[in-house]
Amino acid sequence: MKKPLVSRLYKFSDATLVTTGKEKIAFMRRDAAAFTPFGISAALLSSLETAINTFSNTITDIEAVSNQTGVTASKDAKADQLRVAIRTVMARVELKYGTSNAVYRKFGTEALSQQSDSDLLITGKRVVRVGTEFLPTLTANGLTVAMLTAITTLCNEFENLIIDLKIKIGERDIAQEDRVEAGNNIYHILVKYTTMGLSIWETSDVAKYNDYVIYNTINSEAPEVATLPAV
Template identity: 60%
Template structure:
């Protein structure tokens, strides 16, 4: 069965989760004697603090996106290098046969600039294969086995970069999901402890009660009431 998409349970940023979480931990350390009767020991608060710090140290999506973008750039540059090399081959083929000949068309490079990565990979293999077949006829236009081997080398490098990009995309998806799950776990513990903090001070100290409030809004602060309609 397909795993359901993990959804973030808090509406504010991860940075806000960390800063507000550490703020609440400081209040819990201050109020340690009041928390202990509820089973929230110093050790449990320390674990929450460690989890918040560990969450803050995780790779962010900005970094993962940067790695993915760099991999995409390298792949695109190699793809263009491969296309340029293929065009040098096809210039020799055109010189020999003309663009309307069946032999030219057998190379299948008419839409080279529009081909997808997968299509480009297949086209490069085909050009090497057909070029090798017609090599004796194309020697006088400058085609050599070395040029065809160069296409294979470029195509292998392009394929490696294409796979690297797929890996970066997959790693980013995994990291995003893991980050949401880790954030949700920290948030759940934080909310549990802060609700206990609210119950401790609800009827005795308004200021300390407010210390344990976390608003699940974009800013983490209470939503402003809309101005009255005139």
């Protein structure tokens, strides 16, 4: 069965989750004596703090996107180099056979600039095969083994970059899912603990009660007191 999409339980930023979590832990340590009878120990608070610190230090989506963008730029630049190398060969083929000849069409380089990455890769490899086949008749027009070898090298480099990009996309998806799950776990525990704090101080201390309120909202408009998520 396919794993369901993981959604964030909290509406504010990850940075707010970190700062809010540390703030509430500080309040709970201040009020440790009131929490101890409910089983919320110093060890549990330290465990939550460790989880928050680990979460804070993990790679963010901004960094993952930057890594992915860098590989995409390299791939696109390599594709441009490959197109130039293919056109250099095809200029020799056109000079020899023209563009309507069956030999020219065998290279299959139509709409080169519009081809997808996979189609461009296949085209590059085909140009090398067909170019090698007709090399004896195209040598006089300037086609060389070095040109075909250069295209093979570019194809290999281009293919590696395509694979690298796929890996980066996959890594980003995994990292984001892991990050959402980690954030949700922190939020769930944090709400459970602060809900206990609200219960403790609800009828005895307004100031301390307010210390344990979490506003599950992006901004200060229409704040919503967070409730315990279902498990």
